[in-house]
Amino acid sequence: MDPEWGSCSLGVFICLGCSGIHRNLPNVGKVKSVTLSRWEDSEVKFMAENGNKTMKAKYEAVVPVYYYKPSHKDCQVLREQWIRAKYERKEFTEEFVETGGKLPYEQEMREGQLMKRGRDNGQFLSRRFVLFERDGTLKYYTKHDSKVPKAVIKVDTINATFQPEKIGNPNGLQITYRKDYCTRNIFLYHESSKEIVDWFNSVRAVQFHYMKVAFPGASDAELKPRLTRNFLKEGYMEKTGPR
Ligand SMILES: [Zn+2]
Incomplete structure:
Protein backbone atom coordinates (compact mmCIF):
# COMPACT_ATOMS: atom_id res chain seq x y z
CA MET A 1 0.00 0.00 0.00
CA TYR A 59 5.77 -0.25 19.11
CA GLU A 60 6.38 -3.79 17.85
CA ALA A 61 9.31 -4.57 20.14
CA VAL A 62 7.68 -7.61 21.75
CA VAL A 63 4.76 -8.89 19.69
CA PRO A 64 3.88 -12.36 20.99
CA VAL A 65 4.34 -15.17 18.45
CA TYR A 66 0.67 -16.12 18.70
CA TYR A 67 -0.70 -12.58 18.20
CA TYR A 68 -2.35 -12.29 14.79
CA LYS A 69 -0.85 -9.36 12.95
CA PRO A 70 -3.37 -8.53 10.22
CA SER A 71 -2.59 -7.59 6.64
CA HIS A 72 -4.49 -5.08 4.52
CA LYS A 73 -6.65 -7.94 3.23
CA ASP A 74 -8.04 -8.61 6.69
CA CYS A 75 -11.31 -7.17 7.90
CA GLN A 76 -11.74 -3.84 9.65
CA VAL A 77 -12.16 -5.26 13.17
CA LEU A 78 -8.80 -7.04 13.09
CA ARG A 79 -6.92 -4.09 11.59
CA GLU A 80 -8.45 -1.60 13.97
CA GLN A 81 -7.73 -3.66 17.07
CA TRP A 82 -4.15 -4.27 15.95
CA ILE A 83 -3.60 -0.52 15.54
CA ARG A 84 -5.24 0.16 18.91
CA ALA A 85 -3.26 -2.57 20.70
CA LYS A 86 -0.06 -1.28 19.13
CA TYR A 87 -0.35 2.51 19.43
CA GLU A 88 -3.14 3.22 21.90
CA ARG A 89 -2.62 0.48 24.48
CA LYS A 90 1.11 0.11 23.62
CA GLU A 91 0.88 -3.60 24.38
CA PHE A 92 3.96 -4.58 22.42
CA THR A 93 6.44 -2.04 23.81
CA GLU A 94 9.29 -2.77 26.22
CA GLU A 95 7.73 -0.26 28.65
CA PHE A 96 4.47 -2.22 28.79
CA VAL A 97 6.31 -5.31 29.96
CA GLU A 98 8.66 -3.41 32.30
CA THR A 99 5.81 -1.61 34.04
CA GLY A 100 4.10 -4.92 34.77
CA GLY A 101 1.51 -4.78 31.98
CA LYS A 102 -0.35 -8.05 31.45
CA LEU A 103 -1.64 -9.05 28.05
CA PRO A 104 -5.30 -10.09 28.13
CA TYR A 105 -4.60 -13.04 25.81
CA GLU A 106 -2.39 -14.92 28.22
CA GLN A 107 -4.58 -16.19 31.01
CA GLU A 108 -4.96 -19.63 32.51
CA MET A 109 -8.67 -19.23 32.00
CA ARG A 110 -10.72 -16.82 29.94
CA GLU A 111 -14.43 -16.64 30.60
CA GLY A 112 -17.17 -14.50 29.13
CA GLN A 113 -20.46 -14.19 27.33
CA LEU A 114 -20.59 -14.32 23.55
CA MET A 115 -23.55 -14.12 21.22
CA LYS A 116 -23.94 -17.49 19.50
CA ARG A 117 -26.20 -18.33 16.59
CA GLY A 118 -28.70 -21.07 17.39
CA ARG A 119 -28.53 -24.23 15.31
CA ASP A 120 -32.23 -24.44 14.60
CA ASN A 121 -33.73 -20.98 14.47
CA GLY A 122 -30.67 -18.91 13.61
CA GLN A 123 -31.35 -16.59 16.51
CA PHE A 124 -28.36 -15.22 18.42
CA LEU A 125 -28.34 -15.92 22.15
CA SER A 126 -25.85 -15.05 24.85
CA ARG A 127 -23.76 -18.06 25.88
CA ARG A 128 -21.01 -18.48 28.44
CA PHE A 129 -17.67 -19.48 26.93
CA VAL A 130 -14.64 -20.72 28.86
CA LEU A 131 -11.18 -21.15 27.39
CA PHE A 132 -8.76 -23.28 29.41
CA GLU A 133 -5.06 -23.14 28.80
CA ARG A 134 -4.24 -26.23 30.87
CA ASP A 135 -6.44 -28.72 29.04
CA GLY A 136 -6.45 -26.82 25.74
CA THR A 137 -10.21 -26.59 25.43
CA LEU A 138 -12.93 -24.10 24.61
CA LYS A 139 -16.25 -24.91 26.25
CA TYR A 140 -19.62 -23.28 26.12
CA TYR A 141 -22.67 -23.51 28.30
CA THR A 142 -26.27 -22.92 27.36
CA LYS A 143 -27.40 -21.98 30.85
CA HIS A 144 -25.40 -19.53 32.88
CA ASP A 145 -25.23 -21.77 35.96
CA SER A 146 -24.97 -25.13 34.19
CA LYS A 147 -22.11 -27.38 35.20
CA VAL A 148 -22.12 -29.51 32.06
CA PRO A 149 -20.89 -27.79 28.91
CA LYS A 150 -22.93 -27.98 25.73
CA ALA A 151 -19.70 -28.58 23.81
CA VAL A 152 -16.05 -29.22 24.60
CA ILE A 153 -13.85 -28.10 21.73
CA LYS A 154 -10.19 -29.07 21.53
CA VAL A 155 -8.22 -25.98 20.57
CA ASP A 156 -5.90 -27.91 18.27
CA THR A 157 -8.88 -28.65 15.99
CA ILE A 158 -10.06 -25.02 15.86
CA ASN A 159 -9.85 -22.76 12.85
CA ALA A 160 -11.28 -19.33 13.64
CA THR A 161 -12.01 -16.72 10.98
CA PHE A 162 -13.74 -13.38 11.00
CA GLN A 163 -16.82 -13.55 8.75
CA PRO A 164 -18.62 -10.21 9.15
CA GLU A 165 -20.81 -10.55 6.04
CA LYS A 166 -21.82 -14.16 6.63
CA ILE A 167 -22.66 -13.53 10.27
CA GLY A 168 -24.19 -10.12 9.63
CA ASN A 169 -22.14 -8.35 12.28
CA PRO A 170 -18.83 -6.46 11.91
CA ASN A 171 -17.49 -8.49 14.86
CA GLY A 172 -18.68 -11.85 13.53
CA LEU A 173 -16.35 -14.78 14.21
CA GLN A 174 -16.75 -18.27 12.78
CA ILE A 175 -15.20 -21.12 14.73
CA THR A 176 -14.73 -24.33 12.78
CA TYR A 177 -13.66 -27.43 14.68
CA ARG A 178 -13.63 -31.18 14.47
CA LYS A 179 -15.59 -33.53 16.63
CA ASP A 180 -15.99 -37.26 16.05
CA TYR A 181 -14.46 -36.92 12.57
CA CYS A 182 -17.04 -34.28 11.62
CA THR A 183 -16.46 -30.61 10.89
CA ARG A 184 -18.66 -28.31 12.90
CA ASN A 185 -19.16 -24.58 12.95
CA ILE A 186 -20.29 -22.08 15.48
CA PHE A 187 -21.05 -18.47 14.64
CA LEU A 188 -20.34 -15.82 17.22
CA TYR A 189 -20.08 -12.13 17.79
CA HIS A 190 -19.56 -9.69 20.63
CA GLU A 191 -20.74 -6.09 20.66
CA SER A 192 -17.22 -4.99 21.56
CA SER A 193 -14.58 -5.24 18.82
CA LYS A 194 -11.86 -5.48 21.44
CA GLU A 195 -13.57 -8.40 23.19
CA ILE A 196 -13.99 -10.49 20.04
CA VAL A 197 -10.41 -9.86 18.85
CA ASP A 198 -9.15 -10.64 22.37
CA TRP A 199 -11.00 -13.98 22.17
CA PHE A 200 -9.48 -14.65 18.75
CA ASN A 201 -5.95 -13.99 19.99
CA SER A 202 -6.58 -15.87 23.22
CA VAL A 203 -7.52 -18.97 21.21
CA ARG A 204 -4.27 -18.58 19.29
CA ALA A 205 -2.35 -18.17 22.56
CA VAL A 206 -3.80 -21.41 23.92
CA GLN A 207 -3.15 -23.19 20.61
CA PHE A 208 0.44 -22.01 20.75
CA HIS A 209 0.84 -23.15 24.35
CA TYR A 210 -0.72 -26.52 23.47
CA MET A 211 1.67 -27.05 20.56
CA LYS A 212 4.69 -26.03 22.62
CA VAL A 213 3.85 -28.92 24.93
CA ALA A 214 2.92 -31.34 22.13
CA PHE A 215 6.00 -30.58 20.01
CA PRO A 216 8.72 -29.60 22.49
CA GLY A 217 11.48 -29.64 19.87
CA ALA A 218 9.73 -27.35 17.39
CA SER A 219 10.78 -23.73 16.96
CA ASP A 220 8.33 -20.82 17.18
CA ALA A 221 8.69 -20.29 13.44
CA GLU A 222 7.64 -23.89 12.81
CA LEU A 223 4.63 -23.65 15.11
CA LYS A 224 3.31 -20.27 13.98
CA PRO A 225 1.82 -21.46 10.63
CA ARG A 226 -0.14 -24.10 12.54
CA LEU A 227 -2.10 -21.50 14.51
CA THR A 228 -5.53 -20.52 13.33
CA ARG A 229 -5.33 -17.85 10.66
CA ASN A 230 -7.98 -15.52 9.44
CA PHE A 231 -9.14 -17.58 6.47
CA LEU A 232 -11.08 -20.75 5.94
CA LYS A 233 -8.78 -23.75 5.81
CA GLU A 234 -8.66 -25.92 2.75
CA GLY A 235 -10.23 -29.28 3.34
CA TYR A 236 -12.56 -27.84 5.95
CA MET A 237 -16.08 -28.25 4.77
CA GLU A 238 -17.71 -24.93 4.23
CA LYS A 239 -21.10 -25.16 5.87
CA THR A 240 -23.18 -22.20 6.79
CA GLY A 241 -25.86 -24.25 8.51
CA PRO A 242 -29.43 -23.17 9.03
CA ARG A 243 -29.94 -19.48 9.61
ZN1 LIG B 1 -2.10 0.53 5.87
Missing part, protein backbone atom coordinates in the same frame (compact mmCIF):
# COMPACT_ATOMS: atom_id res chain seq x y z
CA ASP A 2 1.30 3.44 -0.85
CA PRO A 3 1.92 5.43 2.31
CA GLU A 4 0.31 8.68 1.23
CA TRP A 5 -0.70 9.72 4.69
CA GLY A 6 1.29 10.62 7.76
CA SER A 7 0.48 10.44 11.45
CA CYS A 8 1.99 13.61 12.90
CA SER A 9 1.41 12.33 16.42
CA LEU A 10 3.28 9.05 15.86
CA GLY A 11 5.75 10.00 13.16
CA VAL A 12 4.79 7.19 10.79
CA PHE A 13 3.61 7.10 7.18
CA ILE A 14 0.45 5.10 6.57
CA CYS A 15 -1.88 4.17 3.72
CA LEU A 16 -5.37 5.53 3.11
CA GLY A 17 -7.07 2.50 4.68
CA CYS A 18 -5.08 2.77 7.90
CA SER A 19 -5.42 6.56 8.02
CA GLY A 20 -9.15 6.26 8.70
CA ILE A 21 -8.48 4.00 11.68
CA HIS A 22 -5.68 6.23 12.99
CA ARG A 23 -7.93 9.28 12.79
CA ASN A 24 -10.30 7.63 15.29
CA LEU A 25 -7.62 7.14 17.94
CA PRO A 26 -8.33 9.85 20.53
CA ASN A 27 -4.79 10.68 21.64
CA VAL A 28 -2.56 9.63 18.76
CA GLY A 29 -4.74 10.22 15.73
CA LYS A 30 -3.50 13.39 14.07
CA VAL A 31 -3.32 12.40 10.39
CA LYS A 32 -2.35 14.49 7.37
CA SER A 33 -2.11 13.87 3.65
CA VAL A 34 1.48 13.82 2.43
CA THR A 35 0.60 15.71 -0.74
CA LEU A 36 -2.48 17.76 0.11
CA SER A 37 -2.08 18.91 3.72
CA ARG A 38 -0.04 21.80 5.03
CA TRP A 39 2.74 20.54 7.26
CA GLU A 40 4.40 22.64 9.98
CA ASP A 41 8.19 22.65 10.01
CA SER A 42 8.14 20.97 13.43
CA GLU A 43 5.95 18.17 12.05
CA VAL A 44 8.27 17.56 9.11
CA LYS A 45 11.19 17.44 11.54
CA PHE A 46 9.28 15.03 13.81
CA MET A 47 8.52 12.70 10.88
CA ALA A 48 12.17 12.75 9.82
CA GLU A 49 13.37 11.99 13.35
CA ASN A 50 10.97 9.10 13.82
CA GLY A 51 9.65 7.30 10.74
CA ASN A 52 8.27 3.81 10.27
CA LYS A 53 11.42 1.84 11.02
CA THR A 54 12.12 3.53 14.35
CA MET A 55 8.50 3.46 15.45
CA LYS A 56 8.13 -0.19 14.50
CA ALA A 57 11.13 -1.04 16.67
CA LYS A 58 9.41 0.77 19.55
Whole structure:
Protein backbone atom coordinates (compact mmCIF):
# COMPACT_ATOMS: atom_id res chain seq x y z
CA MET A 1 0.00 0.00 0.00
CA ASP A 2 1.30 3.44 -0.85
CA PRO A 3 1.92 5.43 2.31
CA GLU A 4 0.31 8.68 1.23
CA TRP A 5 -0.70 9.72 4.69
CA GLY A 6 1.29 10.62 7.76
CA SER A 7 0.48 10.44 11.45
CA CYS A 8 1.99 13.61 12.90
CA SER A 9 1.41 12.33 16.42
CA LEU A 10 3.28 9.05 15.86
CA GLY A 11 5.75 10.00 13.16
CA VAL A 12 4.79 7.19 10.79
CA PHE A 13 3.61 7.10 7.18
CA ILE A 14 0.45 5.10 6.57
CA CYS A 15 -1.88 4.17 3.72
CA LEU A 16 -5.37 5.53 3.11
CA GLY A 17 -7.07 2.50 4.68
CA CYS A 18 -5.08 2.77 7.90
CA SER A 19 -5.42 6.56 8.02
CA GLY A 20 -9.15 6.26 8.70
CA ILE A 21 -8.48 4.00 11.68
CA HIS A 22 -5.68 6.23 12.99
CA ARG A 23 -7.93 9.28 12.79
CA ASN A 24 -10.30 7.63 15.29
CA LEU A 25 -7.62 7.14 17.94
CA PRO A 26 -8.33 9.85 20.53
CA ASN A 27 -4.79 10.68 21.64
CA VAL A 28 -2.56 9.63 18.76
CA GLY A 29 -4.74 10.22 15.73
CA LYS A 30 -3.50 13.39 14.07
CA VAL A 31 -3.32 12.40 10.39
CA LYS A 32 -2.35 14.49 7.37
CA SER A 33 -2.11 13.87 3.65
CA VAL A 34 1.48 13.82 2.43
CA THR A 35 0.60 15.71 -0.74
CA LEU A 36 -2.48 17.76 0.11
CA SER A 37 -2.08 18.91 3.72
CA ARG A 38 -0.04 21.80 5.03
CA TRP A 39 2.74 20.54 7.26
CA GLU A 40 4.40 22.64 9.98
CA ASP A 41 8.19 22.65 10.01
CA SER A 42 8.14 20.97 13.43
CA GLU A 43 5.95 18.17 12.05
CA VAL A 44 8.27 17.56 9.11
CA LYS A 45 11.19 17.44 11.54
CA PHE A 46 9.28 15.03 13.81
CA MET A 47 8.52 12.70 10.88
CA ALA A 48 12.17 12.75 9.82
CA GLU A 49 13.37 11.99 13.35
CA ASN A 50 10.97 9.10 13.82
CA GLY A 51 9.65 7.30 10.74
CA ASN A 52 8.27 3.81 10.27
CA LYS A 53 11.42 1.84 11.02
CA THR A 54 12.12 3.53 14.35
CA MET A 55 8.50 3.46 15.45
CA LYS A 56 8.13 -0.19 14.50
CA ALA A 57 11.13 -1.04 16.67
CA LYS A 58 9.41 0.77 19.55
CA TYR A 59 5.77 -0.25 19.11
CA GLU A 60 6.38 -3.79 17.85
CA ALA A 61 9.31 -4.57 20.14
CA VAL A 62 7.68 -7.61 21.75
CA VAL A 63 4.76 -8.89 19.69
CA PRO A 64 3.88 -12.36 20.99
CA VAL A 65 4.34 -15.17 18.45
CA TYR A 66 0.67 -16.12 18.70
CA TYR A 67 -0.70 -12.58 18.20
CA TYR A 68 -2.35 -12.29 14.79
CA LYS A 69 -0.85 -9.36 12.95
CA PRO A 70 -3.37 -8.53 10.22
CA SER A 71 -2.59 -7.59 6.64
CA HIS A 72 -4.49 -5.08 4.52
CA LYS A 73 -6.65 -7.94 3.23
CA ASP A 74 -8.04 -8.61 6.69
CA CYS A 75 -11.31 -7.17 7.90
CA GLN A 76 -11.74 -3.84 9.65
CA VAL A 77 -12.16 -5.26 13.17
CA LEU A 78 -8.80 -7.04 13.09
CA ARG A 79 -6.92 -4.09 11.59
CA GLU A 80 -8.45 -1.60 13.97
CA GLN A 81 -7.73 -3.66 17.07
CA TRP A 82 -4.15 -4.27 15.95
CA ILE A 83 -3.60 -0.52 15.54
CA ARG A 84 -5.24 0.16 18.91
CA ALA A 85 -3.26 -2.57 20.70
CA LYS A 86 -0.06 -1.28 19.13
CA TYR A 87 -0.35 2.51 19.43
CA GLU A 88 -3.14 3.22 21.90
CA ARG A 89 -2.62 0.48 24.48
CA LYS A 90 1.11 0.11 23.62
CA GLU A 91 0.88 -3.60 24.38
CA PHE A 92 3.96 -4.58 22.42
CA THR A 93 6.44 -2.04 23.81
CA GLU A 94 9.29 -2.77 26.22
CA GLU A 95 7.73 -0.26 28.65
CA PHE A 96 4.47 -2.22 28.79
CA VAL A 97 6.31 -5.31 29.96
CA GLU A 98 8.66 -3.41 32.30
CA THR A 99 5.81 -1.61 34.04
CA GLY A 100 4.10 -4.92 34.77
CA GLY A 101 1.51 -4.78 31.98
CA LYS A 102 -0.35 -8.05 31.45
CA LEU A 103 -1.64 -9.05 28.05
CA PRO A 104 -5.30 -10.09 28.13
CA TYR A 105 -4.60 -13.04 25.81
CA GLU A 106 -2.39 -14.92 28.22
CA GLN A 107 -4.58 -16.19 31.01
CA GLU A 108 -4.96 -19.63 32.51
CA MET A 109 -8.67 -19.23 32.00
CA ARG A 110 -10.72 -16.82 29.94
CA GLU A 111 -14.43 -16.64 30.60
CA GLY A 112 -17.17 -14.50 29.13
CA GLN A 113 -20.46 -14.19 27.33
CA LEU A 114 -20.59 -14.32 23.55
CA MET A 115 -23.55 -14.12 21.22
CA LYS A 116 -23.94 -17.49 19.50
CA ARG A 117 -26.20 -18.33 16.59
CA GLY A 118 -28.70 -21.07 17.39
CA ARG A 119 -28.53 -24.23 15.31
CA ASP A 120 -32.23 -24.44 14.60
CA ASN A 121 -33.73 -20.98 14.47
CA GLY A 122 -30.67 -18.91 13.61
CA GLN A 123 -31.35 -16.59 16.51
CA PHE A 124 -28.36 -15.22 18.42
CA LEU A 125 -28.34 -15.92 22.15
CA SER A 126 -25.85 -15.05 24.85
CA ARG A 127 -23.76 -18.06 25.88
CA ARG A 128 -21.01 -18.48 28.44
CA PHE A 129 -17.67 -19.48 26.93
CA VAL A 130 -14.64 -20.72 28.86
CA LEU A 131 -11.18 -21.15 27.39
CA PHE A 132 -8.76 -23.28 29.41
CA GLU A 133 -5.06 -23.14 28.80
CA ARG A 134 -4.24 -26.23 30.87
CA ASP A 135 -6.44 -28.72 29.04
CA GLY A 136 -6.45 -26.82 25.74
CA THR A 137 -10.21 -26.59 25.43
CA LEU A 138 -12.93 -24.10 24.61
CA LYS A 139 -16.25 -24.91 26.25
CA TYR A 140 -19.62 -23.28 26.12
CA TYR A 141 -22.67 -23.51 28.30
CA THR A 142 -26.27 -22.92 27.36
CA LYS A 143 -27.40 -21.98 30.85
CA HIS A 144 -25.40 -19.53 32.88
CA ASP A 145 -25.23 -21.77 35.96
CA SER A 146 -24.97 -25.13 34.19
CA LYS A 147 -22.11 -27.38 35.20
CA VAL A 148 -22.12 -29.51 32.06
CA PRO A 149 -20.89 -27.79 28.91
CA LYS A 150 -22.93 -27.98 25.73
CA ALA A 151 -19.70 -28.58 23.81
CA VAL A 152 -16.05 -29.22 24.60
CA ILE A 153 -13.85 -28.10 21.73
CA LYS A 154 -10.19 -29.07 21.53
CA VAL A 155 -8.22 -25.98 20.57
CA ASP A 156 -5.90 -27.91 18.27
CA THR A 157 -8.88 -28.65 15.99
CA ILE A 158 -10.06 -25.02 15.86
CA ASN A 159 -9.85 -22.76 12.85
CA ALA A 160 -11.28 -19.33 13.64
CA THR A 161 -12.01 -16.72 10.98
CA PHE A 162 -13.74 -13.38 11.00
CA GLN A 163 -16.82 -13.55 8.75
CA PRO A 164 -18.62 -10.21 9.15
CA GLU A 165 -20.81 -10.55 6.04
CA LYS A 166 -21.82 -14.16 6.63
CA ILE A 167 -22.66 -13.53 10.27
CA GLY A 168 -24.19 -10.12 9.63
CA ASN A 169 -22.14 -8.35 12.28
CA PRO A 170 -18.83 -6.46 11.91
CA ASN A 171 -17.49 -8.49 14.86
CA GLY A 172 -18.68 -11.85 13.53
CA LEU A 173 -16.35 -14.78 14.21
CA GLN A 174 -16.75 -18.27 12.78
CA ILE A 175 -15.20 -21.12 14.73
CA THR A 176 -14.73 -24.33 12.78
CA TYR A 177 -13.66 -27.43 14.68
CA ARG A 178 -13.63 -31.18 14.47
CA LYS A 179 -15.59 -33.53 16.63
CA ASP A 180 -15.99 -37.26 16.05
CA TYR A 181 -14.46 -36.92 12.57
CA CYS A 182 -17.04 -34.28 11.62
CA THR A 183 -16.46 -30.61 10.89
CA ARG A 184 -18.66 -28.31 12.90
CA ASN A 185 -19.16 -24.58 12.95
CA ILE A 186 -20.29 -22.08 15.48
CA PHE A 187 -21.05 -18.47 14.64
CA LEU A 188 -20.34 -15.82 17.22
CA TYR A 189 -20.08 -12.13 17.79
CA HIS A 190 -19.56 -9.69 20.63
CA GLU A 191 -20.74 -6.09 20.66
CA SER A 192 -17.22 -4.99 21.56
CA SER A 193 -14.58 -5.24 18.82
CA LYS A 194 -11.86 -5.48 21.44
CA GLU A 195 -13.57 -8.40 23.19
CA ILE A 196 -13.99 -10.49 20.04
CA VAL A 197 -10.41 -9.86 18.85
CA ASP A 198 -9.15 -10.64 22.37
CA TRP A 199 -11.00 -13.98 22.17
CA PHE A 200 -9.48 -14.65 18.75
CA ASN A 201 -5.95 -13.99 19.99
CA SER A 202 -6.58 -15.87 23.22
CA VAL A 203 -7.52 -18.97 21.21
CA ARG A 204 -4.27 -18.58 19.29
CA ALA A 205 -2.35 -18.17 22.56
CA VAL A 206 -3.80 -21.41 23.92
CA GLN A 207 -3.15 -23.19 20.61
CA PHE A 208 0.44 -22.01 20.75
CA HIS A 209 0.84 -23.15 24.35
CA TYR A 210 -0.72 -26.52 23.47
CA MET A 211 1.67 -27.05 20.56
CA LYS A 212 4.69 -26.03 22.62
CA VAL A 213 3.85 -28.92 24.93
CA ALA A 214 2.92 -31.34 22.13
CA PHE A 215 6.00 -30.58 20.01
CA PRO A 216 8.72 -29.60 22.49
CA GLY A 217 11.48 -29.64 19.87
CA ALA A 218 9.73 -27.35 17.39
CA SER A 219 10.78 -23.73 16.96
CA ASP A 220 8.33 -20.82 17.18
CA ALA A 221 8.69 -20.29 13.44
CA GLU A 222 7.64 -23.89 12.81
CA LEU A 223 4.63 -23.65 15.11
CA LYS A 224 3.31 -20.27 13.98
CA PRO A 225 1.82 -21.46 10.63
CA ARG A 226 -0.14 -24.10 12.54
CA LEU A 227 -2.10 -21.50 14.51
CA THR A 228 -5.53 -20.52 13.33
CA ARG A 229 -5.33 -17.85 10.66
CA ASN A 230 -7.98 -15.52 9.44
CA PHE A 231 -9.14 -17.58 6.47
CA LEU A 232 -11.08 -20.75 5.94
CA LYS A 233 -8.78 -23.75 5.81
CA GLU A 234 -8.66 -25.92 2.75
CA GLY A 235 -10.23 -29.28 3.34
CA TYR A 236 -12.56 -27.84 5.95
CA MET A 237 -16.08 -28.25 4.77
CA GLU A 238 -17.71 -24.93 4.23
CA LYS A 239 -21.10 -25.16 5.87
CA THR A 240 -23.18 -22.20 6.79
CA GLY A 241 -25.86 -24.25 8.51
CA PRO A 242 -29.43 -23.17 9.03
CA ARG A 243 -29.94 -19.48 9.61
ZN1 LIG B 1 -2.10 0.53 5.87
